[in-house]
Structure formats: structure tokens, C-alpha cells
Amino acid sequence: MAVIVKPRTGSWRLLVALLLVPASIWAQAPLAHGTRSVVVLDAAHGGDDSGGQLGRGLPGSSAGESPVATVAEKSVTLTLSVRLRSLLAARGFAVVTTRESNVNLDADARAQVANHALALACLSLHATESGTGVHVFVSSLAPKDTRSGGRFLAWKTAQAGYVTQSLKLASVLNSAFEQSVAGGSAGSGSNAGVEAAAIPVSLGRTSLPGVDSMACPAVSVEVAPVRGADRQVVTDVTDTQYQTRIVEALAAALMEWRTEADTEAASHPKSSGGPQP
Amino acid sequence: MIPRYQKIVFIGLLVVSIVMAVVLVRLRERAHDQLLKGEDLAPTSAPAVAPAEAATLLVANDMDGTLVEVKTSLPLPKDAGARARALLEKLFEIYAAAGAMHPVAGVARPVQQVFLLTVPEGAATNKNGSSTAAGMLAVVNLSGEFADGHPAGIAAESLTVESICATLHANLPQIAQVRFLVNGEVRKTLAGHADLTRTYLTSEIPSTAVTGTQPAGEARGVVQP
Ligand SMILES: [Zn+2]
Numbered sequence: 001m002a003v004i005v006k007p008r009t010g011s012w013r014l015l016v017a018l019l020l021v022p023a024s025i026w027a028q029a030p031l032a033h034g035t036r037s038v039v040v041l042d043a044a045h046g047g048d049d050s051g052g053q054l055g056r057g058l059p060g061s062s063a064g065e066s067p068v069a070t071v072a073e074k075s076v077t078l079t080l081s082v083r084l085r086s087l088l089a090a091r092g093f094a095v096v097t098t099r100e101s102n103v104n105l106d107a108d109a110r111a112q113v114a115n116h117a118l119a120l121a122c123l124s125l126h127a128t129e130s131g132t133g134v135h136v137f138v139s140s141l142a143p144k145d146t147r148s149g150g151r152f153l154a155w156k157t158a159q160a161g162y163v164t165q166s167l168k169l170a171s172v173l174n175s176a177f178e179q180s181v182a183g184g185s186a187g188s189g190s191n192a193g194v195e196a197a198a199i200p201v202s203l204g205r206t207s208l209p210g211v212d213s214m215a216c217p218a219v220s221v222e223v224a225p226v227r228g229a230d231r232q233v234v235t236d237v238t239d240t241q242y243q244t245r246i247v248e249a250l251a252a253a254l255m256e257w258r259t260e261a262d263t264e265a266a267s268h269p270k271s272s273g274g275p276q277p
Numbered sequence: 278m279i280p281r282y283q284k285i286v287f288i289g290l291l292v293v294s295i296v297m298a299v300v301l302v303r304l305r306e307r308a309h310d311q312l313l314k315g316e317d318l319a320p321t322s323a324p325a326v327a328p329a330e331a332a333t334l335l336v337a338n339d340m341d342g343t344l345v346e347v348k349t350s351l352p353l354p355k356d357a358g359a360r361a362r363a364l365l366e367k368l369f370e371i372y373a374a375a376g377a378m379h380p381v382a383g384v385a386r387p388v389q390q391v392f393l394l395t396v397p398e399g400a401a402t403n404k405n406g407s408s409t410a411a412g413m414l415a416v417v418n419l420s421g422e423f424a425d426g427h428p429a430g431i432a433a434e435s436l437t438v439e440s441i442c443a444t445l446h447a448n449l450p451q452i453a454q455v456r457f458l459v460n461g462e463v464r465k466t467l468a469g470h471a472d473l474t475r476t477y478l479t480s481e482i483p484s485t486a487v488t489g490t491q492p493a494g495e496a497r498g499v500v501q502p
Contacts, residue, residue, distance in 0.1 A: 051469055052429025073429065073469075126470070128430030130380075131339040135432040140481070202342040206435045207472045222431045231340065231378075 036094040037258045040114045040122040040216065043081035043097065045074035047104030054129050054237050071238055074102065076127040080223065080243060084123075087251040093120075093258075108155075111213035115158070121169055121257055122218035123250065124211050127237045133200030134246065135222040136173050138166045139212050140205040158215040165217035169257060170203055173219065176253035177201045180245055199226065199245060217257075221250065328352070334368050335443035337379035337436035344440055345378075346447075347371075361391035361415060361445055361452075368444050369423070372437075379436055382426035389461070391445075392416040396454060412453025414476075415445055421460040427468040434471030439482050446479035453479055 045051035051073025078099070085095045096117045098110045114122045128135070144153075144160035153161050177199050211218050223246055226235040235242045330353045335344040351367050353360050365388045373383025394414045427437065442455045457473040458464070464473050 045469070049469070126431055128428070128433060130428045130430040130433035131342065135342065135430075137431050137435075202432070204342055204432065204435065206431055207475060208431065208470070209472060220431055224430070224432070227340070 036092060037120040037261070038094045038096060038117045039088055039254055040117050040119045040214075041081045041085055041088075041095060041097045042110050042114065042122065042124040042210065043074070043077040043099055044124055044126045044210075044220075045072075045077060046099050046102055047074075049104065050074050051077070051126070052128055054127055073127045076223070076237055077125045078102070080125045080127070080247060083243065084125075084247040084250055087247055088254060091251060091255055093254065107208075107210035108213065110210045111155075111158070114214045114216055114218070117216070119216040120261055121254055122211075122214050122216040124208070124218065124220040126220060126222040128222050128224050129237075131202070131224040132227040132231075133202065133224055134177055135220075135224060136170045136201060136203050137206045137208070137211075137220040137222065138170050138203070139163055139218070140207045141212060153215060155213055156209075157212060159212045159218060162215065162217050166219055169217045170219050172257050172260070173221070173250065173253045174201050174203060176249045176256065180249040180252070197226070199249070332364060332367070333444070333447040334364070334371065335440050335447060336368065336371055337440040339379045339433060339436065342432055342436065344436070344443055357413075357449060358391045358393050361393065361417075361449060362388045364444055364448055365391065365417065365441060368440060379433070379440070381423075381428065381437065384420060384422040384426060386420055387423040389418040389420055390416075391418070393449075393452070413449070413451045414454040414456060415449075415452045416456050416458060417441060417445075418458040418461055424459045424464065424467055429468040429470065431470045434467040434469075437467065438471045438473075438477065442477050442479050442482045446482070455479065 053070040054073055054076055055070040078101075081097055082100075085097060088095050096113060096119065098113045099105050110124070139159040141157055141160040141163055143163040144157075159166070178201070180199060206220075208220055211220055223237050223243075225233040225237055226242065228234045237243075329350040331348065331350050332353065334347045334349055336347045337343075338345055349367065351363065353363055369381065369383070369387045371377060372379055372381040392415070394416065396412060396414045427434065438457075445452045445455060455477045457467075459473065467473055
């Protein structure tokens with residue numbers, strides 16, 4: 001459109017220039033995921049939506065004697081997203097994030113970012129005070145074969161075409177957390193006693209508007225504190241070392257997922273429709 | 278010009294119509310108040326003479342994300358809607374107790390009402406496009422206080438929703454679908470995560486009635502290698 005307009009004045013030229021800016025941004029996108037595997041990181045909540053308040057489970061916070069400052073879920077998810085992004089970038093992934101700051105973002109906008117990226121995997125990151133360890137959730141939509149059911153997916157239920165892959169991705173994440181006991185935080189060595197226990201993982205299915213609209217293998221990862229047998233908090237979600245273990249396990253899982261996708265692509269070279277293991 | 282008797286008739290009719298209007302408005306207001314207070318008329322606990330009945334509650338466990346079957350007995354009203362409400366209030370009593378496996382702050386009146394409606398077969402389609410089975414639709418009207426005090430989290434909120442649906446279905450098997458209201462209105466989520474705008478099918482709730490402990494990964498039967 002912009003090219004057809006013959007600029008007569010300076011202001012027209014400026015307008016054309018402005019119209020061409022977004023086009024140049026989009027033009028880079030295919031180049032990026034033509035060579036590198038794309039991972040979408042969605043730091044849940046943000047802006048007016050703070051999510052839950054975290055840190056209330058810490059010892060002392062409930063007694064009222066030494067109140068512990070609570071932190072909003074939205075800032076923990078952003079921290080996790082930023083930390084995981086740099087780990088993934090160092091491992092050769094192209095990372096697309098839904099937000100990089102404390103901004104409002106609705107479910108459709110998140111899905112839109114994910115669906116433009118043609119991603120190998122999409123991770124929606126949450127944090128909570130309830131339960132223990134890491135909760136991995138896959139959409140509760142019934143799986144739908146995209147190949148038989150036409151080319152286009154309904155926006156609200158786009159994830160239905162990817163549920164089978166999302167379940168596989170969840171299973172890869174599960175293994176990564178189980179294996180994180182032995183080699184996950186290799187190199188630190190100082191807190192061997194604290195780091196010995198595995199991070200408990202639970203898997204579930206649920207209906208979440210953002211993830212349900214994502215056309216990529218997608219999971220929600222909800223980070224909860226680690227609790228002992230007495231259900232008291234041993235490690236809180238705000239613990240930096242705990243967060244390190246989690247993002248390292250997630251990065252390891254995504255590397256495994258990329259390897260599986262490459263192997264699949266090599267055995268079925270005909271299917272060029274993106275990295276679909 | 279206008280005959281005197283016509284004036285009298287006119288004034289008389291005017292007075293009568295004003296009185297009738299006032300009476301109608303009053304009646305309407307009274308009916309509205311009674312509707313709002315409807316839950317108060319339905320007995321929430323049976324009279325002392327009513328024997329306690331056996332009931333099955335599906336109680337959430339945050340530690341492994343399961344629903345645990347708990348047999349109990351409590352006095353239950355005859356009316357199905359009031360019965361459903363009594364069951365859910367018993368369930369929430371467990372969540373509000375000290376040391377609960379799925380702690381949710383106790384409030385005075387967590388469930389305002391439960392309405393039961395008959396749904397003809399295939400009348401509604403769920404999100405997956407398959408038509409729903411015949412049965413009752415339970416509309417659970419939660420109090421705003423309960424929802425506002427609910428812990429935030431995908432797991433915590435989903436477990437509350439699932440335990441409500443499973444408990445209703447276990448005791449009133451005719452309930453096939455569950456919808457939620459908060460203070461009589463549709464609310465997007467329970468506490469920021471669990472979707473309260475959709476219809477939940479009781480057949481979709483994972484039947485995870487466990488009595489012992491299970492490995493966390495298998496607890497909800499999701500991993501399909
Ligand atoms: Zn969240």
C-alpha cells in the first residue's frame with residue numbers, strides 16, 4: 001500500500017517511512033526461525049493484573065512477628081522469563097517474549113505473539129504459594145488433528161491441534177526436573193545438601209484462555225515453593241538458587257525437545273511445516 | 278362545559294390508578310426481595326430430627342494435585358439445590374480447617390445458592406464441539422468473599438473447581454454440567470486463573486479418587502508416553 005502512494009511533500013515521505021517500519025520488522029521474522037528454533041516465553045500477568053501475592057508461606061510471615069514482604073506473581077514470572085531467555089539464547093534458541101516489562105497484556109495478545117512466532121515450544125510462566133514444586137499444565141481441550149480438519153483453527157481453541165505435542169512436551173519437562181537432581185546445578189557444589197532433593201513435579205490439564213489459543217506445543221509452568229513432609233515451606237519461589245535450578249531444568253528440557261524435533265524432521269523430511277516432532 | 282359527574286369520575290379513576298400503581302410497585306419490590314432472600318427460606322441444615330445421611334466428598338490435596346474421596350455423614354435437606362449447597366459448605370469447612378490439605382480461608386457463607394436446571398440432550402455444546410449429555414446443570418453461586426479470599430494459582434484454583442464438580446456429581450449423579458457465578462454475576466476467573474466463564478462437564482473431571490499416596494507425576498493421569 002505504502003509503495004503505491006507517490007509522495008509529493010515531506011510529510012508524505014515521513015508517513016511512508018513510518019508505514020515501512022513495521023514491514024521491515026516482520027521481514028526479519030522468517031529469517032530468524034528459518035535458522036534457529038524459536039521458543040516463546042510468556043511471563044503471565046503484568047500491569048494491573050498482579051497475579052497472586054507470594055512470600056506469605058515463608059516462616060515468620062504467618063506468625064506476624066517478623067512480617068515478610070510479599071512479592072507480586074507478575075514480577076516473579078518476569079524474572080523467570082528474563083533468566084530463562086538468556087539461558088536459551090546462550091544455547092542457540094531464538095527467544096520471543098510476550099512482555100519485557102510490567103505491562104498489561106490480555107490472553108489474546110499473548111496468543112498472538114506466540115502464533116506469529118511459529119514456535120518449537122511456548123511456555124507460559126506462573127508462580128504460586130499453593131502446593132509444592134513445579135506444576136505443569138496442558139490445555140484440557142480434546143486433541144484435534146489439524147491435517148484432517150482443514151487448514152484453519154478456531155482462535156479460541158487453536159491449541160486443540162497441538163494438545164498431543166503439548167503432552168509430549170510436558171513429559172519432556174517432567175523428565176528434566178527428575179534429572180535435575182544429579183546434574184541440574186552442576187558447578188555450584190556448595191549447597192549440596194539443599195540441592196540434593198528433586199523438585200517435585202505434578203502434571204495436570206486445565207482450561208486457560210491464553211494457552212488454549214496458542215498454535216504451538218504449549219504448557220503452563222507454575223512454580224510453587226518446595227514443601228517438606230509437614231507441608232511447611234522449605235524453599236520459597238523467591239529463592240534465587242531455586243529459580244536457577246528451575247530455569248536450568250527448563251532450558252535442558254527445551255534442548256532435549258529441540259533434539260527430538262530435529263530427529264523427527266530428519267526421519268520425515270517431507271513435512272516442512274515447521275518444527276513439529 | 279365538562280359535566281360535574283364526569284369530573285368526579287375522572288378524578289376517581291385517576292386516584293384508583295395511582296393507588297394501583299403504588300400497590301403494584303410495592304408487590305414487585307416485595308417479590309424481588311423475597312427472590313433475593315430465597316436462599317434464606319431454603320433450609321441449609323435439616324431439622325434436628327432428620328437423620329444424618331451418608332455423603333461422599335472429593336477433597337483436594339495441594340501436595341500432589343489429587344482429589345481424595347472422603348466418606349462422611351451430614352444432615353441433608355430434601356431439596357436437591359439445598360442439598361448441593363449443604364454438601365459444598367461441608368467441603369469448604371474442610372478447606373477452612375487448620376492444617377487443611379487444600380487451604381482456603383473460611384467465610385460466613387461461601388455458597389450463596391445452587392440452582393439446578395434440566396438440560397435436554399444436545400442442547401448445549403461444550404468447548405470441544407461435542408454435544409453434551411442430558412442431565413442437570415448446576416449453577417453454583419459463590420460468595421465474593423470466598424472468591425476474593427481464594428489462594429491464587431492454576432493448581433489451587435483448578436482443584437477447587439474440580440472438587441466442587443466431582444463432589445456434586447458423586448452425590449447427585451444427575452448433575453452433568455456445572456457453571457459458576459460469583460455474587461450472582463459471571464466472573465472471569467476464581468482468583469486470576471481458573472476459568473469461571475465456561476461450563477464444566479462432570480464427565481471431564483479426572484476420576485482421581487485415591488485413598489493412598491501416588492507418585493506426583495501419575496496422580497492426575499496426564500502423561501501419555
Ligand atoms: Zn498466575
